[in-house]
Amino acid sequence: MKQGNQVRKTKTKNKTNNRLKKIAILEGALKVFGEKGFEATTIAAICKSAKIADATLYEYFESKEDVLFSIAEHYTRQHLENMKQVNHFFHNTREKMRLIIQSYLEFYEDNPLYSSVALLNLKGNRNFLKSPAYQVVREASGSIIEAVDEGVKKGIYRDDVDAYLVRNMVLGFIEHLTIQWLLLKRPEKISPCRDSIFIMVMQSIEKNCKEAYDN
Amino acid sequence: MKQGNQVRKTKTKNKTNNRLKKIAILEGALKVFGEKGFEATTIAAICKSAKIADATLYEYFESKEDVLFSIAEHYTRQHLENMKQVNHFFHNTREKMRLIIQSYLEFYEDNPLYSSVALLNLKGNRNFLKSPAYQVVREASGSIIEAVDEGVKKGIYRDDVDAYLVRNMVLGFIEHLTIQWLLLKRPEKISPCRDSIFIMVMQSIEKNCKEAYDN
Amino acid sequence: MKQGNQVRKTKTKNKTNNRLKKIAILEGALKVFGEKGFEATTIAAICKSAKIADATLYEYFESKEDVLFSIAEHYTRQHLENMKQVNHFFHNTREKMRLIIQSYLEFYEDNPLYSSVALLNLKGNRNFLKSPAYQVVREASGSIIEAVDEGVKKGIYRDDVDAYLVRNMVLGFIEHLTIQWLLLKRPEKISPCRDSIFIMVMQSIEKNCKEAYDN
Amino acid sequence: MKQGNQVRKTKTKNKTNNRLKKIAILEGALKVFGEKGFEATTIAAICKSAKIADATLYEYFESKEDVLFSIAEHYTRQHLENMKQVNHFFHNTREKMRLIIQSYLEFYEDNPLYSSVALLNLKGNRNFLKSPAYQVVREASGSIIEAVDEGVKKGIYRDDVDAYLVRNMVLGFIEHLTIQWLLLKRPEKISPCRDSIFIMVMQSIEKNCKEAYDN
DNA sequence: CATGAATGAGAATTCATTCAT
DNA sequence: AATGAATGAATTCTCATTCAT
Secondary structure, three states: OOOOOOOOOOOOOOHHHHHHHHHHHHHHHHHHHHHHOOOOOOHHHHHHHHOOOHHHHHHHOOOHHHHHHHHHHHHHHHHHHHHHHHHOOOOOHHHHHHHHHHHHHHHHHHOHHHHHHHHHHHOOOHHHHHOHHHHHHHHHHHHHHHHHHHHHHOOOEOOOOOHHHHHHHHHHHHHHHHHHHHHHOOOOOOHHHHHHHHHHHHHHHEOOOOOOOOO | OOOOOOOOOOOOOOHHHHHHHHHHHHHHHHHHHHHHOOOOOOHHHHHHHOOOOHHHHHHHOOOHHHHHHHHHHHHHHHHHHHHHHHHHOOOOHHHHHHHHHHHHHHHHHHOHHHHHHHHHHHOOOHHHHHOHHHHHHHHHHHHHHHHHHHHHHOOOEOOOOOHHHHHHHHHHHHHHHHHHHHHHOOOOOOHHHHHHHHHHHHHHHEOOOOOOOOO | OOOOOOOOOOOOOOHHHHHHHHHHHHHHHHHHHHHHOOOOOOHHHHHHHHOOOHHHHHHHOOOHHHHHHHHHHHHHHHHHHHHHHHHHOOOOHHHHHHHHHHHHHHHHHHOHHHHHHHHHHHOOOHHHHHOHHHHHHHHHHHHHHHHHHHHHHOOOEOOOOOHHHHHHHHHHHHHHHHHHHHHHOOOOOOHHHHHHHHHHHHHHHEOOOOOOOOO | OOOOOOOOOOOOOOHHHHHHHHHHHHHHHHHHHHHHOOOOOOHHHHHHHHOOOHHHHHHHOOOHHHHHHHHHHHHHHHHHHHHHHHHHOOOOHHHHHHHHHHHHHHHHHHOHHHHHHHHHHHOOOHHHHHOHHHHHHHHHHHHHHHHHHHHHHHOOEOOOOOHHHHHHHHHHHHHHHHHHHHHHOOOOOOHHHHHHHHHHHHHHHEOOOOOOOOO
């Protein structure tokens, strides 16, 4: 019936204020999403948490889902920034992988609400893949591909290693662990697993003496 | 969500018929859940798919969520049965792990609708952990723990290997891969990955010459 | 977000009951629409007037607009039936026109709520033209075309008379009068105007001695 | 609907500028109203069309409805001016009627957006009758009354002719035709109907030989 | 004068679930 | 055992309007 749907384009004269307010809303939303989950969260709850009126949210975001995706974009961008900065100082190929693993673990551990949203709500959302926010997530995980490729090229990792499969392993490993931690609090902390995980990942891709795996 | 929840205890004269109908409903539901996702699926859609009246569903299940969890239980039980049967014939420790990996991959590949439900909807559902269905899922994944412990005991795997961590790795790896496959159809098939995955997993836990990983 | 929109097809085993209930709702709705106008009427008000729950309305109609259009269809069908029945007994060409005029006036006068809805709400609704209900309205007004054509053919009306224009005149005349009556209660009753209107309409189309209208 | 309504009395230093801006807004609004209809039009759309900020509209008008009514007033005043000017040069009674008919047809045809607003939105609006704008509309239609009365007095029109009924006929005729044209584009143009309409109207009220209409 | 920003107040729908038959 | 019918309860999103700057 009613037509027109574009976000009443927040006619921002003041871009900085606008951005800050968006982030404030995102933070309020993260709290609620993280605690109750996306579907169980109401716009009302988000707005209460962000201390704004319900209608105000729609001045900054198109929909509840837009808020969700924007959270992903915002936090992943931060994580990405972290990784890039640190990565900058490391040239050792193996160290890069260790770094990535540690970085993910610490990021998830330090941002349990975001981890919850990302791993429990976002992952199952088919629309997320089509959102621009997803690209940022991909960019972040791309660092694993690069790190593996570099190792293969340098002859440190096995030639037959499939970087994409390794990414699946690393991310799957970490995410599965994080979900366990989030939902069952087991283990109590995940960041200490970084060494074990690193070793396992390394062994699985590094060249080593025992080569033959006959079926 | 809604309240009021007394189970109109289905006083089944004919237990078998009852079970069959439940399964029929589950199959109808799986189709819709798998295609649209849990939240986007309506009872009406499930019942249309199962060719029953909306009210009839409640003769067999307590709620929409009960249907979801029952799907998990039903299918996992099947998967579990598969695994046990095959496992029965293998005594080689390594082979057991290969089997588990292959079994999961094939099960997911052969039941994409269930995979979708399990990995995209169930995983993010906090209530699932409290459901009896979850126990069946745990039982299934328990085989990994056993297989690892056995290998450690036999001295095939490294002594410092944490079976629980390995389970996280294996399941995380496989599930992450499956999600990619489900949502992005990349890779086209996942069962062929079984060897690569097996090798990587093995290397990550087997004893091998290169032992030292200095930080 | 949510998809699917088709009216949860009222799975009517009992078609008669269904039809009766639809009509009951229509009557309740007419009351409110007629008094407050379409836009100012809420689903809640309709349902209160029809003594049903809000959700129940949607078992019978797709939307508020569907209710509006269904009112038009229902009442116009009645009117049409009236006209046809009476018309059946008249063979005199002029009488047919008199009948039509009288019929419209009486129908509007006897159903002021419907008149209000039809003339004040429906006429300005662009979607109405695309609705099946509109066809019924057209059918009703078609009788004017027929009556005029007949008169022209018989040589009673001027040859250059445009039946469509006459329809515009007759309907426009009656409707304008009815709107005045509805909104301003002036004149107090409209049915007595039937003779004056009839005469005016007749004179405007009948052959008569004074033929020349020089510009 | 909404409450709170104190007119922030625009203390206009520059009355002309003020009037010009009001008209500019009216023109912007007419465009949107005419295309989408009153209810479907948002203040945002009007202001976008008028190239002002939403809040600015309220410096010039009290409400959305005030804008609507002001459009009617503004355009009808123009139309009225036109009619008066031309009318001034005609002394022939019949010609006056021809003039009125032609004038309405041309005005509607030349201002389809306004016609749309006037005939599709304004006519069904009960509040309009209470607005000052309505008086201007009445004044315009008053010319028909005068023209008829004059004709009756001069003995050109039948003595029993009811000027108010004639007004209903003329306006109803023209408006019905215009609505058809607006919504169905049938006929393609309405101004050429002026002669046919004039003839029909004239015949319906002029004295002529055939006097008796026996029932 | 103009307006960016904020919001109160709805209002139409949707849907899981109940229950009389 | 099956279901047609009814509905309670909720929730997103819209939009006219206000007001401080």
